[in-house]
Amino acid sequence: MSVLIVGSTALDSIQTPQRENPRLLGGSASHAAVAASFFSTVKLVGILGDDFPKRYLNLYRRHRIDLEGLQIAPGKTFHWAGEYEVNMDNRRTLETELGVFEKFSPTLSPSHQAAPFVLLANIAPALQHHVLNQMRRPKFVVADTMDLWLNIALEDLLRLLKRIDALVLNDSEAHQLTKADNILVAAKRIHRLGPKYVIIKKGASGAFLSAPGGIFLTPAYPLAKVVDPTGAGDSFVGGMTGYLATARGPLEKNLRRAMIYGTVVASFCCEGFGLQRTTKLTRSKIEQRVEELERLTRF
């Protein structure tokens, strides 16, 4: 089944202690869409300026991403510039230019409205609502978020939580949202706000699922070197939702395995700048690392 993905489509300029990388393909929806494309048909909803390099459009196309919902408007593409410190843990935003993103208000085509899986990738909750309002009867809705929306759009986000099946957020955001230090307590409080499935990302410590059938602990795939973690969270949720959309059988069992696929795609994402490593992936390379994770955790 297909996945509709809405989020930011951007150009990212990423500085690390070793390198500068101007105007890479980035944005939550780009990372999530490429990650999901290894498993299912992806319908991308986003907006680009007329400065958007053609090679990036071709890159979407090479991943057979449906670009019907990708609007190209006069003006500049959303541009984010950021810098990582030596240990890759701390990120500093140097510049954010919204460009055409400021007037983004997508209208979905009938075929897009009928998509069974929806991933509301990281973007303003008001836009997530706007897309969800147009969906007909989605089978499963996943939303990602970030601390920025907890700070400036909490009410919209809380309303959204009542409309989605699964919320994905990281541990510090879960703490910020619930005031709970403990992950089990935080998940319980988030369930009360709406979502049946709560997925808490813990970076290099893996991810945590709280679901009706119990909890599940996903390890992170251990990497000897992290080149650029930008988009790892988006790749996780994209890979997860893409896998989930095509898996047969009980949803919760599939969701566990989907998180493993998400974590594996995220691990590849960290091994290159922007989408450089992810776009060179194949399904068989992903399967190899999933099998490796099985070996690394079997006892």
Place this chain on the structure above:
Amino acid sequence: MSVLIVGSTALDSIQTPQRENPRLLGGSASHAAVAASFFSTVKLVGILGDDFPKRYLNLYRRHRIDLEGLQIAPGKTFHWAGEYEVNMDNRRTLETELGVFEKFSPTLSPSHQAAPFVLLANIAPALQHHVLNQMRRPKFVVADTMDLWLNIALEDLLRLLKRIDALVLNDSEAHQLTKADNILVAAKRIHRLGPKYVIIKKGASGAFLSAPGGIFLTPAYPLAKVVDPTGAGDSFVGGMTGYLATARGPLEKNLRRAMIYGTVVASFCCEGFGLQRTTKLTRSKIEQRVEELERLTRF
């Protein structure tokens, strides 16, 4: 097979935001010995002052711990007083009185010298050497350590690393020892210092094994409430070594499973002050939680 455990036998006064707990049974060897006692015969090597409460001696005995190597000397038992902050992450030492521990220089009996498994629990590396010098031909030697010894006894510790099979330390200590941020890189550097098996504890994020057959990721058992984490690391290494000493079959496969048993005993340890929860355990309660961890990680 039996495990010889040397380390500190102490009285711990533990303050948390909720409670004061004066003079609990504590020390690395006490925690490790009780944890190991659920799996194998334990020979405890330590020193106590004449102020040591009889009920604690009886507690060791109830766990069928061999006390032949437990010396009782005139003077005060090693006493540690510490305080935890609200989130239980930060610990502050309020007081350390070495007491009789200052003159601790154990002489092992012939039966103790023949123990096939040796756990050098957290204690000065010079004392770990002193015990190891007396062992006949141990089958497997595990050593635990802490940041204090990296700071004040690094040379002794580096010499010890060449004499042991497995080193257990936490992630910040691995970083301090190797200057590597990355856990895979840190483990590789520690192998070069001697140990064939490197086990890195990551607190609530589980533990990591690097071994000839590859790496293994142990999740931590998720707890809704941590009452007191004192001794959790000692319980981990004690449970692990105790399980390992009785498991049949290939050592490395057993070590993986042993780490799971260690993590489970450590999780119980965190649910009570000092050894209060651990000493109420049964093997079947441990097995239940091991099965639960299997369910929590299966995909």
